[in-house]
Amino acid sequence: MTANGLSVVVLLREVLDPRPPVRLAGGGVMVREPGPRRLVNPADLEALEEAMLLAEGRGARVTAVAVGPGRRLEDGLRLALAMGAHRAVRVDGPGLWEGDAVARARVLARVVEILSPSLVLAGARLLDRGDDPAPALAAAGLGLPCCTPVVSARVGDGEATATRKADRGARDVVALPLPCVLLMEGGAREPRYPDLDAVLAALGAPVETWGLPELGLPERAVGEHAALLRPERLVHPRPDPTPVPTPDPDAPAFERIRTLLSGGIRARAGRVHEGSAGEVVEGLLRILEEEGLLQGAAP
Amino acid sequence: MTFKHLFSPLKIGKVEVRNRISFQPHLTNFAVDCLPTERHMHYWGERARGGVGLIITEEMSVHPTDRAYEKLVEVFHPEVIPHFRRIADRVHEFEARIFAQLNHNGQQCDGTISRLPVWAPSPVPDVLFRETPKEMEPEDIEEVARYFGRCAVHVREGGFDGVELQFGHSSLARQFLSPLTNFRTDEFGGSLENRMRAPLMFIEAVRRAVGDDYTVGIRLCADEMIPGGLDLAQVQEIARRFEATGLIDFMDLSIATFYNLYLVEGSMHTPLGYTVPLAAGIRESVKLPVFCTGRINDPVMAEKVLAAGQADMIGMCRALICDPFLPKKAEEGRMEEIRYCVADNQGCIGRMGVNKLLGCIQNPAVGLEARWGEGSLRPAAVKKRVMVVGGGPAGMWAAKMAALRGHRVDLYERGDELGGQVLIAMKGAGRDEFGVIARNEKAQLDRLGVTVHLGVEVTEAMVLEQAPDAVIVATGSVPKAHPVAGADGPAVFNVWQVLEGEAEVGQSVCLIDYDGHHRATSTAEHLADRGVEVHIITSSLFVGAELGPLQDLYLTRQRLLQKGVTFTPDIAVMEVTGEAGDKRVKGFNVYSNEWGEWGPYDSLVLAMGQEVDDRLYKALKGKVKELHRIGDCVAPRKVDMAIWEGHKVGREI
Numbered sequence: 001m002t003a004n005g006l007s008v009v010v011l012l013r014e015v016l017d018p019r020p021p022v023r024l025a026g027g028g029v030m031v032r033e034p035g036p037r038r039l040v041n042p043a044d045l046e047a048l049e050e051a052m053l054l055a056e057g058r059g060a061r062v063t064a065v066a067v068g069p070g071r072r073l074e075d076g077l078r079l080a081l082a083m084g085a086h087r088a089v090r091v092d093g094p095g096l097w098e099g100d101a102v103a104r105a106r107v108l109a110r111v112v113e114i115l116s117p118s119l120v121l122a123g124a125r126l127l128d129r130g131d132d133p134a135p136a137l138a139a140a141g142l143g144l145p146c147c148t149p150v151v152s153a154r155v156g157d158g159e160a161t162a163t164r165k166a167d168r169g170a171r172d173v174v175a176l177p178l179p180c181v182l183l184m185e186g187g188a189r190e191p192r193y194p195d196l197d198a199v200l201a202a203l204g205a206p207v208e209t210w211g212l213p214e215l216g217l218p219e220r221a222v223g224e225h226a227a228l229l230r231p232e233r234l235v236h237p238r239p240d241p242t243p244v245p246t247p248d249p250d251a252p253a254f255e256r257i258r259t260l261l262s263g264g265i266r267a268r269a270g271r272v273h274e275g276s277a278g279e280v281v282e283g284l285l286r287i288l289e290e291e292g293l294l295q296g297a298a299p
Numbered sequence: 300m301t302f303k304h305l306f307s308p309l310k311i312g313k314v315e316v317r318n319r320i321s322f323q324p325h326l327t328n329f330a331v332d333c334l335p336t337e338r339h340m341h342y343w344g345e346r347a348r349g350g351v352g353l354i355i356t357e358e359m360s361v362h363p364t365d366r367a368y369e370k371l372v373e374v375f376h377p378e379v380i381p382h383f384r385r386i387a388d389r390v391h392e393f394e395a396r397i398f399a400q401l402n403h404n405g406q407q408c409d410g411t412i413s414r415l416p417v418w419a420p421s422p423v424p425d426v427l428f429r430e431t432p433k434e435m436e437p438e439d440i441e442e443v444a445r446y447f448g449r450c451a452v453h454v455r456e457g458g459f460d461g462v463e464l465q466f467g468h469s470s471l472a473r474q475f476l477s478p479l480t481n482f483r484t485d486e487f488g489g490s491l492e493n494r495m496r497a498p499l500m501f502i503e504a505v506r507r508a509v510g511d512d513y514t515v516g517i518r519l520c521a522d523e524m525i526p527g528g529l530d531l532a533q534v535q536e537i538a539r540r541f542e543a544t545g546l547i548d549f550m551d552l553s554i555a556t557f558y559n560l561y562l563v564e565g566s567m568h569t570p571l572g573y574t575v576p577l578a579a580g581i582r583e584s585v586k587l588p589v590f591c592t593g594r595i596n597d598p599v600m601a602e603k604v605l606a607a608g609q610a611d612m613i614g615m616c617r618a619l620i621c622d623p624f625l626p627k628k629a630e631e632g633r634m635e636e637i638r639y640c641v642a643d644n645q646g647c648i649g650r651m652g653v654n655k656l657l658g659c660i661q662n663p664a665v666g667l668e669a670r671w672g673e674g675s676l677r678p679a680a681v682k683k684r685v686m687v688v689g690g691g692p693a694g695m696w697a698a699k700m701a702a703l704r705g706h707r708v709d710l711y712e713r714g715d716e717l718g719g720q721v722l723i724a725m726k727g728a729g730r731d732e733f734g735v736i737a738r739n740e741k742a743q744l745d746r747l748g749v750t751v752h753l754g755v756e757v758t759e760a761m762v763l764e765q766a767p768d769a770v771i772v773a774t775g776s777v778p779k780a781h782p783v784a785g786a787d788g789p790a791v792f793n794v795w796q797v798l799e800g801e802a803e804v805g806q807s808v809c810l811i812d813y814d815g816h817h818r819a820t821s822t823a824e825h826l827a828d829r830g831v832e833v834h835i836i837t838s839s840l841f842v843g844a845e846l847g848p849l850q851d852l853y854l855t856r857q858r859l860l861q862k863g864v865t866f867t868p869d870i871a872v873m874e875v876t877g878e879a880g881d882k883r884v885k886g887f888n889v890y891s892n893e894w895g896e897w898g899p900y901d902s903l904v905l906a907m908g909q910e911v912d913d914r915l916y917k918a919l920k921g922k923v924k925e926l927h928r929i930g931d932c933v934a935p936r937k938v939d940m941a942i943w944e945g946h947k948v949g950r951e952i
Contacts, residue, residue, distance in 0.1 A: 241579045241582050241583055241607065241608040241609050242579075242607035242608060242609060243579075244575060244576045244579050244607075244609060245576060246531055246576040246577065246579065246580040247522065247530075247531060247576065247577070249522075249530035249531045249532035249533070252526060253523075253524045253525050253526050253528070253530075256522065256524055256530070257524050257559070257562065259576075260562075260569075260570075260573050260574070260576065260577075261569055261570065261573060261854070262570070272829065272830055
């Protein structure tokens, strides 16, 4: 705890890079590994940026938390340290991050309970799946106020003021007593780019690893055992149609037919050059030059 | 190229189809006494054997008031059931699925065949049949719905896998849906809900009759493409409402009406896949499998449409008439063996409208699969040395078929490329795709190891010296040297010279069209594209008289007008006179008998017929062991006959 007692926990979650297509494995019940590129959820990084601004302005202490398997989340946590986080915690355990949002919320709730921060920040949406109800469920489980999607936040004494999105572009300003959970809308902040010294320093910095004993949770209370939903099958959705220009229904029929028969393309009219052989050759060279087809040719 | 999407199975209702290719409904004129025939069975069986996933039969009539043409199958007679069973068994033998298309053509129908009044939502005649129909009474609508149900039972009893209801370009249901043809003020007209009432009754009757465990779908017209008719936005709403009933399993699509039939059966002047934007538009609004049909003649393109999510099923008609084995060849990666359809329409659509049996310019076996289908070719008992003279379509086909039977074949062509007149015809405006006919066969000749001699003019002496066991003369035809008085004068050219770029035509040309076919019109367009002022004089009532049944007339005339070409019909040309730059045409009106003179023009172009080049045949007659004459050198005709005769002689030699 710092002097004014403000401490912030930022949740970093991993998402699949949505740009390359996903491949299925296990007879279609899981996403094939390795292959898909993983990255820290961009909205979470923005939440971290928000936390860093608070830390700079209010002297808050920032703890980055990631829950998940293996060591690969450590890269994300080290990035958080490089950006200025004071502490990094990776929560790991057998099957800890499997199971549904309810099971994951239980783990999150326990982490928040242990760290007992004044503020929990996370992105409002995941880049790959969209909604993640786990942080909100954790807040509900702990009886903490939760606000989403937050565009900006100010923290005062014992109270936070958050501006969140309302209908049709309107903004809604709400006050929340601390401690509270704020889920940040993506695109509100630009995560800082850590300098090289910070990155190098973060390479050697300690990342704490908590397992079930540290959490004080029995195995049956987490992961698949605690899940209320069971995955049945993953399938590829029906592909979205690639937009092709359909004939405008408001256009007259003659125009609609023309659109179909031209394939949306208007044929380029040819140009006929006449004159003596020399003139024609000159005209032809001029065209080739205009079209940029003569680059590098000898004059 | 692997076809990941094209050869993935699709569940349509209760039926799993092995791939995404559907042989779409089309007229065949194969029916006899309004019943399906053996010819149908072999025709569809051949496509099933060729690897197609789904076959949807030609339209079959559900009610006696619907007899749009003579050779239509009537499903309401229970007699069709045993015929259907034979067809279904044959198709199932090759693991394909078959749906029957049920239809009532409404006003798009001929009461002089049925000897009954034509039925329609409102008493407005169809543009093509021009017969004023009887406005259907509510009992009539109920009767048609009942007949739809009865017919669907016959289809199910016949062992078919599903049924498609034709609500598309030619159907009573579309006439109810469209404000163009439905002027009713009762509960079957007016609002969209009312206009959909009768078609919904048809669907409900069919679903009630066949039960929930049977596949039922509809074919909708995605855009009528006519002022006052249905457009895509309206059809999207209609499609959503049909889907919402939960009674149908798939949505097949068509386009246009009889006002613009050239859009239903787009010729090679229409772009490949021209209906894809409409299918994509419908697929945005419904979750049912959507079919897309229209000039998708190539598995690569089909795969792209599927991969882009623009359709779930690719409909092919002409592509599989032309090559029934296209699916199998694509799946096995034998792309160079596919015989691609060129949408010339002379063999298929051009024959349908005039009551002839279905055919194909490139596939003589269409409708004759029992005799000439896959596996019917037997090796020759005596292997001969065969000399084929002339590398046009006739010669190439003769060489191919003879080589397939084990003969040793030498093919001689005096030009430096195989293809014959196809190579000239493809130079006409918009006729480039015609050249695919030659390309298809060239690939086969290479594969079969036929020895091709290019640039060799075969003489009598050469033949006698080589003394082959059989000679096939396919030396073709040339434009008539002297079709009209004065044709030997200056600045008079034939269409070949123009298309080959050998004619200095000047700025204004008069084209004399005794052809009525692409030969004349595509040459006129070719000239107009190059800035030449073209006037066409024809003895017919209008220019392009032969293009009507091919569905090429409308767009050809449109393009000619847009390119500033002018016409004078009804004129028998008797003489052409004058010097270059001052050419004149003399003739008389065949109806009024009044003489006239047209001109001056810079030059004249004649499309006035061909004459045989049979010099070699006559020279060899009686001097070689076995002599055959095929194609245009027998009598100048069209490419379909050249291929037919080449195919036949190659089989029999």
